[in-house]
Amino acid sequence: MALLPILHYPDPRLHTVAKPVAQVNDDIRQLVKDMAETMYDAPGIGLAATQVNVHQQVIVIDLSDERDQLQVFINPEIIWSSEEKKVWQEGCLSVPDFYDEVLRPSEVKVRALNLEGKQFELHADGLMAVCIQHEMDHLKGKVFVEYLSSLKRMRIASKLKKKSKAGVI
Ligand code: NI
Numbered sequence: 487m488a489l490l491p492i493l494h495y496p497d498p499r500l501h502t503v504a505k506p507v508a509q510v511n512d513d514i515r516q517l518v519k520d521m522a523e524t525m526y527d528a529p530g531i532g533l534a535a536t537q538v539n540v541h542q543q544v545i546v547i548d549l550s551d552e553r554d555q556l557q558v559f560i561n562p563e564i565i566w567s568s569e570e571k572k573v574w575q576e577g578c579l580s581v582p583d584f585y586d587e588v589l590r591p592s593e594v595k596v597r598a599l600n601l602e603g604k605q606f607e608l609h610a611d612g613l614m615a616v617c618i619q620h621e622m623d624h625l626k627g628k629v630f631v632e633y634l635s636s637l638k639r640m641r642i643a644s645k646l647k648k649k650s651k652a653g654v655i
Pocket residue numbers: 577578579580620621624
């Protein structure tokens with residue numbers, strides 16, 4: 487097990503588009519273990535492989551209070567999304583200490599592979615729907631702040647750059 491370093495916005499590597507996993511093998515299972523450890527340590531409720539500079543379509547999510555309900559999505563696809571949309575206050579481990587509102591479909595149906603390489607479908611609503619869409623954006627190279635105005639984005643980027651230089655993050 488290993489903690490993986492998390493990339494911080496505006497790191498250009500966050501804009502890499504992840505490739506589908508060709509085979510769910512022990513390397514992928516190890517990656518999932520390391521990503522889960524990294525997410526729990528952060529602590530966060532979701533993490534996409536892109537955020538740890540691995541550009542394969544792998545997501546881990548755990549919304550439980552006890553932190554014992556890990557959900558793994560390999561090669562996830564959204565096969566249905568509701569017309570109804572909802573605004574949620576989102577945060578991201580790659581954009582520390584920043585939260586803002588994003589409008590997204592309130593429900594989605596996702597198809598993905600599990601750790602055994604078996605396909606499953608999940609109908610998600612509430613926070614799970616938000617989290618899946620947020621993490622899937624990471625796999626496409628998109629960070630949630632890109633939904634915000636360019637002025638806001640520039641402020642966030644320059645604030646985070648200053649922080650990294652000072653060695654805070
Ligand atoms: Ni994120």
